[in-house]
Amino acid sequence: MINFNGTIVAEDANILTQNRAFLYGDAVFETVKIVKGVVLFLEDHYFRLMASMRVVRMEIPMNFTMEHLEEQLLSVASVNNMLTSARVRITVFRNDGGYYLPTTNDVSYLIHASVLEQQLYSVASGDYEVDLFKDFYITKQLLSSIKTTNRILNTTASIFAFENELDNCLLLNDSKNVVEAIQGNIFMRIGDKLITPPISEGCLNGVMRKQILALAKKTANIEVVEDIISPFDLQKADELFITNVIKGVQSITKYRKKNFSSDLATALVERLNDQIMPS
Incomplete structure (x- = not known):
């Protein structure tokens, strides 16, 4: 079951032949x-x-308050018996009509959920190897910082990672700087300096990125900066990790011939868990 415009319906109820999200990627989304x-x-x-809806000039419905969004997200988790731990995605798309030029800026939304096995975040054990994806580049623009359904670069990079037996890839911008991973911020x-690219470099304005920046700034003996990361910097790193809301923190153990520790990532995950589920 899914939530379509506030109504619980069967998953095949939304016909896609005129759906602008399907035809043109004319949609934004959040995964919580x-x-x-x-x-x-x-x-x-x-x-x-x-903010994403405003950037792409969608009309925001009057009833689309934070309380309304929360109610709709929880309703899907509840009807699917997933309130204990769930991944829930809301996709907001412009209503049918037009070709590249829409006939309306009014929107609809669709919410679906899947169960998560773990409530708390954890740093996974085992190897996690990455390399650079250089077939296509992220542009340094505002659209790159929001979550639209145009993720063909991420999809292609995921296939590249699979074909090359990698766990993930690091994406570059049009200045050839490291921006993010396929599904998270980097x-x-x-040493005692923690670096992540600024939003102006074209990386996603990640929700977990914000949490980790705040937690790291409260960590003793760690200087936190937002700065450009070049591919050459990766070889000098002591630690690399990826962040997103579902996984939390994913440590990278290997980039080419360089191996990395996970000391800070582990400490940050502990503090993150204390924040979301205080004892």
Whole structure:
């Protein structure tokens, strides 16, 4: 079951032949994590979604408040018996009509959920190898910082990673700087300095990125900066990790011939869990 415009319907109820999200990628989305009936980082997700809709000139419905969004997200998790721990995605798309030029800026939305096995975040054990994806590049523009359904670069990079037996790829912008991973923001620790690319480099304005930046700034003996990361910097790093709301923090153990530790990532995950589920 899914939530389509506030109504629980069967998954095949939304016909795609005129759907602009399907035809043109004319949609934005948010993926949230629900734990024990709570939408984690709800306010950050809500305001990013509103900002994304404004960027692509969608009309924001009058009833589309944060409380309304929370109610709709939780309703899908509830009807699917997933309130304990779930991944829930809301996709907001411009209504049918027109070709590249739409006939309306009014929107509809669709919400669906899948169960998550773990409530708490954890740093996975085992190898996690990445390399650069250089077939296509992210542009340094505002559209790159929001979550639209135009993710063909990420899809192609995922196939490249699979074909080359990699766990992930690091994406570059049109200045050939490291921007992010396929499905998350990138952080690099060199000594006592933690670095992540600024939004102006074209990376996603990640919700978990914001949480990790805030937690790291409260960590003793760590300097936190937003700065350009070149591919050459990766070889000098002591630690690399990827962040997103579903996984939390994913440590990178190997980039080419360089191996990395996960000390800071582990400490940040512990503090993140304390934040979302205080004892």
